[in-house]
Amino acid sequence: MPVRSLSELALRSILLHLDGLNSLGTIPYRLAKPILMQCQPEQLMEIERNSPHLKVDDQEIWEELCVKRFDIQRDKEGYPTPKSWRKYYHVALAREKQLEEEAGLRIRSKYQALEAQKQERRLVFTAANVPPMKRARTNGWGKNPAPKTLYEKARSETMRKAGLFAAAKPFPPGPSRTATSPPAGTNIIPTLRRPPAGTSQINLTKPMHIPRAPSEKSIFSPSSPTSPISIKLSETKQAGSPPRPIPHVPPANALFIPKHKSLSQLPSRVRS
């Protein structure tokens, strides 16, 4: 027969558009069977709902679905037949879902345990109390030098004071000094004591005898042994003692005094 039957053609057309199908109307089961065989379980449920007369006969379809889905093995006598394959399908599906969820839960908890284990071993960076690095302070330009330790502080302080002592007038002052003693009001340095002889260990230079103008006394100019700056004027009354050579220690700000006198900007030194 070269021409296909209309039944066949119509069936083909239905199967092509199976997705949109949700009811089979009043079709008898025998006609519907080939269509139902192709349906998914959910669709089958809907069709049954809309065309209830099909429910009566469609056990075999559900049976087929169950066997396929749940891989029921057929043994020699065949498998036990539940009263309703449709019910069996739904129960088995629910059971499967539950097993899946449990398995998922197990895996998740195992994974979390593993993660916790890993976390224990991980390094954790805290913000507190990071010890400073050794090289933090070496900056080429000398900014922010390493803070001075106590020892360094004591040392520098001592040296500074030694320098001041070295610059103090000697004890006792000579007679030439009294002639040039300034008026009492020009005492600038309230306390400047002579260091005991021999304690100063800094550069010993020849004591300088510099003619000093009375009004231009500066704290930091190297005072001559003849300058009576000390408050202890009683000492100046002693006469006859030769001016002890005071080791000349450059004062603390010696940096600012040019080594060569002619380059000094001090008014006393200008054009000297």
Place this chain on the structure above:
Amino acid sequence: MEADKKSPAPWVRITSDDGFTFIVQRKVALASQILAASLNEDSNFSESHSNACNIPYRGAVVEKVVEYLSFKAQFQEPKPNEDIPDFQERIPPEIALELLMAADYLDT
């Protein structure tokens, strides 16, 4: 009139459930077994006397059925060089379900 009685009428009437009427050549109607049986002169069916058959489906469906019957009648005996067109594409899915039922009814 005797000639009419002796030879069957060349045209037959096919009616649908909702009042549509299709007048077709006899050989077209005979493409369906059921229609052929009911239109048979030897049978005592009323259809054979009236040359009219009813197909209990909607007009749209019956129209497609009649179309198919014409198609079938034309290409039943294949000529050697002839290409038989595909009737499948002439079936709209909306009526496919009822068409299936009608085709089953007419056993065609």
